[in-house]
Amino acid sequence: MSGSTTRMTMIEAIRTAHDLAMERDDKVVVFGEDVGYFGGVFRCTAGLQKKYGSHRCFDAPINESGIVGAAIGMSTYGLKPVVEIQFADYVYPAYDQIVSEAARMRHRSGGQFTCPMVIRMPTGGGIFGGQTHSQSPEALFTHVSGLKVVVPSSPYDAKGLLLSAIDDPDPVIFLEPKRLYNGPFDGHHDRPVTPWKNHPLGEVPDGYETIPLGKAAIRREGSEVTILAYGTMVYVAEAAAKETGIDAEIIDLRTLLPLDIEAITESVKKTGRCVVIHEATRTSGFGAELSATVQEACFYHLEAPVLRVTGWDTPYPHAQEWAYFPGPDRVGRALREVMED
Structure with a gap:
């Protein structure tokens, strides 16, 4: 870590990574369910539509297959879409698009096309969301050649890895642990935890600093x-x-x-x-x-x-x-x- 830093939550780190990527490259677009005006159900994209306009950060219908399918088309056209699936549990209707299209694009086209897109998903339990808001499907994606799969554990990693994922020329599955969104976790559900301001993993570089995948x-x-x-x-x-x-x-x-x-x-x-x-x-x-x-x-x-x-x-x-x-x-x-x- 070099230069100045800011203490922040993982949500703030993810939001900052979006902001830096969109500012740096006008080909980066962000969309998904409630991602635009509302800023996402966990507020990871709050303020982006106001800053960059509704043509670069916008809402999508409740149609995961359509969200991912549109992103694949955008990426092969030359854009860099970052899409949010509201919960990892909702990704299954889009699984065929991810496996049959996004993951194979480079190889089936003989390298003529790539698929530089990121699919962000909150993953895991801990928010009392029940069976349809708490799953951890990472193994379904690690089995698929052509994908990259990332799981950050801190704000520092979330920002640096997301920037690298956006820069990557191939599709990246970016899984965000919900229990780490708003603060540190001491390994116990029944104990108070230290605020981020006193937690070293909350220190995040202010600039465009990446972490290699x-x-x-x-x-x-x-x-x-x-x-x-x-x-x-x-x-x-x-x-x-x-x-x-x-x-x-x-x-x-x-x-x-x-x-x-x-x-x-x-x-x-x-x-x-x-x-x-x-x-x-x-x-x-x-x-x-x-x-x-x-x-x-x-x-x-x-x-x-x-x-x-x-x-x-x-x-x-x-x-x-x-x-x-x-x-x-x-x-x-x-x-x-x-x-x-």
Whole structure:
């Protein structure tokens, strides 16, 4: 981080990234449901329509397939659309457009066309939104060649990664953890948290500073076990490491596709143990890919099996939301288990 900084929430960081990108390049357009006049359901685009006009920031009908389809057409024409799907749970009608068109555009055209677009989506639970406002569908996109998949865990990362995503010549799925939108998260749902003004991850560079896609970050250095996490689960990992006293190294993946395999393997070869955390359901979740990657690359360095701590294999349980999430207690048990082997 260089130059002056401002303390801000993730919402403010995302809004600032939009603003800088639109100011820098008049090909950047922003649209989606309630994105224009209202500024988005979470206010991530507030003020952009007033500043740049309704031709560059505008509302779309409740039609996710139409929103994404229009963005694909715009991007192949030369624009850089940034679209918001109001909740990640709503993206399924647009999935065919994303997989069959956006992800394949470069390859099916032999490189004649690219698809420089960003699809932003609030993801995960924590707002008591129930089954249709709380899902974590990242694994559906990491399986698709031609896409990039990003999950920031801080305002700093949200701004820098979103700017890089907008600059990227190919489609980027940008998943924003809702529990991190308005402030820090200490890993526990039932504890007060420190305001952003006292939280170092709230410091965001004022200028046009990007973070490269595909690069993980070490959030906590350690020597006994590696924890692989992203989004909200980074803070759960930090709480578990602190409460167990285990010297855990926490790798914040930040980008799931492409994955920073070098950072992962370097850490696991050092510690000899690995725990993977994500909020999504366990079966066929992204943690399975991470576990397989670690086993293939680090087998002779492992002192214990790779363990996963995830959500349940059930439809999202509104009434038991906080039991569904991996918390410090569940992660702590996994850390103790790998240390016993």
